[in-house]
Amino acid sequence: MVNNKAILKIEGITKRFGNLVAVDNVSFEIYKGEVLGLIGPNGAGKTTLFNTITGLLLADGGKVYFKNQDITNEKPYKICKLGMSRTFQVTQSFISMSVEDAVRVGAYNRHDERKVEDQVNQMIEFFGLNAIRKKKCEELGLAPLKRVEVARAMATDPDLLLLDEAGAGLNASEMSELMEMLKEINREKGTTLCIVEHVMKMVMGICQRIVVLDYGELIASGTPEQISSNQKVIEAYLGKRAVK
Amino acid sequence: MIGSQPRPESSQGGVVQAVIQNIINGTMMGCIYALITLGLSLIFGVMNIVNFAHGDFVMISMYFTFWASSLWAIETVATPLITFPFLFLFGILTYYLIIHKTLREKYVIQIAITVGLMTFLRAVAQLLWKASPRAISYSIVQGTFVIGNYTIMMSRFTSAVVSVAVIYLFSLFLNHTWQGRAIRAASDDLDAASLMGISYKWTYALAFGLGTAITAIAGGMLMTFQQVDPTMGLRFGLLSFCILALAGLGTTLGIIISGVIVGIAESLAMGMWDPRASSLVVYMIFILVLWLKPRGLFGRK
Amino acid sequence: MQNLQTMKQKRSIPYTAIVLFIIALVLPILFRRSQYNLILLTTVVMYGVLATSWNIIGGMAGQFDLAAGAYLGLGAFTSGTLLIRWDITPWLGMPAGGLIAIGFAVLIGYPLFRFRVREVWYALSSAALVSVLRVAFLMWEEVGGPTERYIPYHDWSFYHLRFSSYIPFYYIMLILLVIALFINHWLSRRKLGYYLLALGDNEDAAEILGVNAQACKLKALMIYAFIGGMVGGLYACLYGFIHPKFFSNTMSLEVAILGIVGGMGITYGPLLAAAILVSMREFLRASLGGQMQSLYLGIYSFVLIIIVLFKPQGLGALLRDIYSRLNYIFRKESPKP
Missing domain, CATH: 1.20.5 (Single alpha-helices involved in coiled-coils or other helix-helix interfaces)
Structure with a gap:
């Protein structure tokens, strides 16, 4: 499945907020078809990096290539048209819309009026949202809301899906359900996944490769086994706790 | 003579003199506008709500000053001593009763609530004081003094000085007191601020109350040389929004400079072109800023 | 099922x-005896048209527009001036006014939507547009100026859109209302409609899903401004004159209030609000006379505040709730969520 062809290439991305360097000269690649974990302690700059890649924030330096196209500082909707989508750490739901309408917004990305209904039904089916498809998003709990968010992102037919703290706030059984779902997406739809987490356990079970950020810098990358025995990573996680 | 522009007679170099006279007048007005804007930016910076009713609070303050001065014969310059605490309470009450509930709503709803408040205040003013303009009959700061060829109205001059002094006091308050720092912390990072034991609800209410109360001082000062009528609120609102857009968020000095720029532009437009043109010019500035520098000239975000 | x-x-x-x-x-036909009642009906329908089209930019796209008076005024001056100066029929003047309204809408919409400036700046600049156009037209003596410009009198001319009764105006306004409702209804089940609703709820999330926020908002604004301009053209003929006071901040406010109170994103909500609030306003005006003029504004804003605080979905949603509850009682159907 993994054929070492980079679908996303990040070269020296830097993002500053005033004097604070949130992301400092980070470079890595995501290979086509893989499940990549992006980990790091709280405040390591993971979400900022995601926002910069997807065009919600403007990068101060560096380049992002998606499918060999330069998409640095491109508008978010154009990036989506090229085949990249994402979810948010704090769910950004369409509160006044029903579940199926929220999915439909994503589905319109690649489907016109005639075909959009099929895509919506397919996604609702795939993500098991049939029972709540008419419900308003604001009435949903966190777990189904996250599911809707993944469904609506997948409805855009992305080749690469970025998940920002998909597991945050979920309990153990909801978490494992989510992991199963993500594995299924990767296996059945062939979508490349990049998962941001600060909970190590979740990424270890599902990712084939992991990169680690700390204080805006890339400090390690490798297989889950390599990462869990990497001295720098252990320091970043345990060292910080020890100080606290 | 209240509200009229002192116009120099045309003579040699009359145009230059008129321009300079207008710049002087505009600078003084600009300081008062900056004071009004400070209240707006305090609220906007802290809770990300632009209070559409801000200009109408100025209008209400002016009426209160009119009342205090005509009913109880209180000196106009001193009326803020009464109206300030009153508007402070009014602001806090407004926050708890209506603003707080909309903080988590969509932007449209947040805008709707302050637009509703603005309309409500205007309607109340129209019912209480009718549509005709009101002015105070006497203030100790009336009269003019002359520097060189230029006439300066005592009342405007005093108002400008008071405004700058109040702005300075406020920046001291924000930088050097616990409550002030709490407000600044909340505007920087709400989550971190609440971790440090700052109650965001009270901080928000405080900011809203202070932002509203500032209009009491501005209103009192304006009343020494201007008339008030119920539709004035929108004009002050737009003026202060324009200044805020020009200044961007974050700097007190930026607000003063932007206030003076807008004040001068308005005064020049009124004096040199057409008395009705002031809003035209202010709006041009506003649109130009939004086209060219959407984060303001001095903005930090 | x-x-x-x-x-x-x-x-x-x-x-x-x-x-x-x-x-x-x-x-x-019921009210044909009283010209007063007829103009009241026409006014209610007119506010219905404006509030219904406001729903597209305000209710759906979430842009708090306060420029209804600007578009109406532009439409009135375009169609009125064409008729007074060159005897051009309002049937051409109305769409021409709509196009000019679109021009101004784009002028303020384009920079704001391009820079993703917060919604509030849009609200402000649209409010300012009204004041500025009023001043500009007061100063522009060739077209505007401080005195009313009367449209030549015709007893009954379809070409000049001048009638000695308000009944034809009522029906033309009704056609505009049907068009506005139809566009709303049609949009609400099309791509643009879903995109606008998504934008109104959460702009970042919508853009990530492929929504071009700037283009969508501009489209919504253009539709709204065009209808506003059309209404303006008719408004000039209805009152028989044009005057810069048509650029009214108060009217713009009223339209936005009706849109919010009626229920954002609900096709029939703003019309419902217009029917209730505008009739109430006219009733107050008739029964209390001039000295209590502003009482209606107080009531409008009070209703707005109450609705926003306790039922932000608006009267339309309230009615829908009651309707489904009644359904439940009488037919033992489960209430719709």
Whole structure:
């Protein structure tokens, strides 16, 4: 499945907020078809990096290539048209819309009026949202809301899906359900996944490769086994706790 | 003579003199506008709500000053001593009763609530004081003094000085007191601020109350040389929004400079072109800023 | 089962709509004796048109527009001036006014939507546009100026859109209302409509899903401004003169309030709000006279604040709730969520 062809290439991305360097000269690649974990302690700059890649924030330096196209500082909707989508750490739901309408917004990305209904039904089916498809998003709990968010992102037919703290706030059984779902997406739809987490356990079970950020810098990358025995990573996680 | 522009007679170099006279007048007005804007930016910076009713609070303050001065014969310059605490309470009450509930709503709803408040205040003013303009009959700061060829109205001059002094006091308050720092912390990072034991609800209410109360001082000062009528609120609102857009968020000095720029532009437009043109010019500035520098000239975000 | 329910929903609205439409057709015949009642009806329908089209930019796209008066004024001055100066029929003047309104809408919409400036700046600049156009037209003596410009009198001319009764105006306004409602209804089940609703809820999330926020908002604004301009053209003929006071901040405010109170994103909500609030306003005006003029604004804003605080979905949603509750009681159907 993994054929070492980079679908996303990040070269020296830097993002500053005033004097604070949130992301400092980070470079890595995501290979086509893989499940990549992006980990790091709280405040390591993971979400900022995601926002910069997807065009919600403007990068101060560096380049992002998606499918060999330069998409640095491109508008978010154009990036989506090229085949990249994402979810948010704090769910950004369409509160006044029903579940199926929220999915439909994503589905319109690649489907016109005639075909959009099929895509919506397919996604609702795939993500098991049939029972709540008419419900308003604001009435949903966190777990189904996250599911809707993944469904609506997948409805855009992305080749690469970025998940920002998909597991945050979920309990153990909801978490494992989510992991199963993500594995299924990767296996059945062939979508490349990049998962941001600060909970190590979740990424270890599902990712084939992991990169680690700390204080805006890339400090390690490798297989889950390599990462869990990497001295720098252990320091970043345990060292910080020890100080606290 | 209240509200009229002192116009120099045309003579040699009359145009230059008129321009300079207008710049002087505009600078003084600009300081008062900056004071009004400070209240707006305090609220906007802290809770990300632009209070559409801000200009109408100025209008209400002016009426209160009119009342205090005509009913109880209180000196106009001193009326803020009464109206300030009153508007402070009014602001806090407004926050708890209506603003707080909309903080988590969509932007449209947040805008709707302050637009509703603005309309409500205007309607109340129209019912209480009718549509005709009101002015105070006497203030100790009336009269003019002359520097060189230029006439300066005592009342405007005093108002400008008071405004700058109040702005300075406020920046001291924000930088050097616990409550002030709490407000600044909340505007920087709400989550971190609440971790440090700052109650965001009270901080928000405080900011809203202070932002509203500032209009009491501005209103009192304006009343020494201007008339008030119920539709004035929108004009002050737009003026202060324009200044805020020009200044961007974050700097007190930026607000003063932007206030003076807008004040001068308005005064020049009124004096040199057409008395009705002031809003035209202010709006041009506003649109130009939004086209060219959407984060303001001095903005930090 | 699912299909059955949606089919029912789809059918129930047109039935009610047809009944209401027939009532709207008959109303002027009932009131034909009183010109006052006829102009009141026309005014209610006019606010209905404006608030319904406001729903596209305000209710759906979430842009708090306060420029209804600007578009109306531009439409009135375009069509009025064409008629006074060159004897060009308002039937051409109305769409021309709509196009000019679009021009100004784009002028303020483009920079704001391009820079993703917060919604509040849009609200402000649209409010400012009204004041500025009023001043500009007061100063522009060739077209505007401080005195009314009267449209030549014709007893009954379809070409000049001048009639000695308000009944034709009522029906033309009603046509505009049907068009506005139709566009709303049509949009609400098309790509643009879903995109606008998504933008109104959460702009970042919508853009990530492929929504071009700037283009969508501009489209919504253009539709709204065009309808506003058309209404303006008719407004000039209805009152028989043009004056810069048509650029009214108060009217713009009223339209936005009706849009919010009626229910954002609900096709029939703003019309409902217009029917209730505008009739109330006219009733107050007639019974209290001039000295209590502003009381209605107080009531408008009070209703707005109450609705926003306790039922932000608006009167339309309230009515829908009651309707489904009644359904439940009488037919033992489960209430719709």
